[in-house]
Amino acid sequence: MTLSAEALCCQRGGRQVFESLSFSVASGRALLVTGRNGAGKSSLLRMIAGLLRIAGGKLTLSGGDDERSIGEQAHYLGHLDALKPALSVEENLSFWTRYLGGDGQPPDALAAVGLDSLAHLPAAYLSAGQKRRLSIARLVAIKRPLWLLDEPTSALDTKAQAMLLALMQAHLAGGGMIVAATHLPLGLDGATELRLEQVP
């Protein structure tokens, strides 16, 4: 499976953010998107996820499921944790699992992110790092080949960063792909860097 971008162009609020962007990511590989604040890293991830209109060029996912869009074959983990504060940790994960097409009963996902002991706590009471870990749990609960991760380590302590690294490595070892926007090294050996330069 390969994700390819050809001469991709991004506009926000009528302004050109980047243009002529081409890259490809194959199964088992990670692409780290770097660049200054405002260079368009989050915008690129949102385009791949199908949440932002492509202003020019094209994106293709070859070897995937032709019946589904790229976004439907991807997990998108944005800046915000997208949790319902009144629902418990377990209920939030069940909601996401059903929303993403699962049966609402993810077996080991909470344990994988170290939140099984907090399963019944309302998400409103979680710390910032715990909220991030709960968001990461949906990557484990539902299998999708492409992970789109926007600053995935934000708010994570050292132990949780190592947990995320192990999950990413397992995903790549299983033939998955990762596109991550980050200002910090994620520890993924062999990842390719794509540096976005701001259009002046």
Ligand SMILES: Nc1ncnc2c1ncn2[C@@H]1O[C@H](COP(=O)(O)OP(=O)(O)OP(=O)(O)O)[C@@H](O)[C@H]1O
């Ligand atoms: N809804 C919007 N309307 C207009 N401009 C926007 C909108 N969203 C983002 N932008 C602009 O698009 C540009 C790219 O933003 P984006 O969030 O993709 O950058 P980024 O590289 O992820 O930045 P950071 O490192 O700060 O997270 C910025 O100049 C931003 O101000």
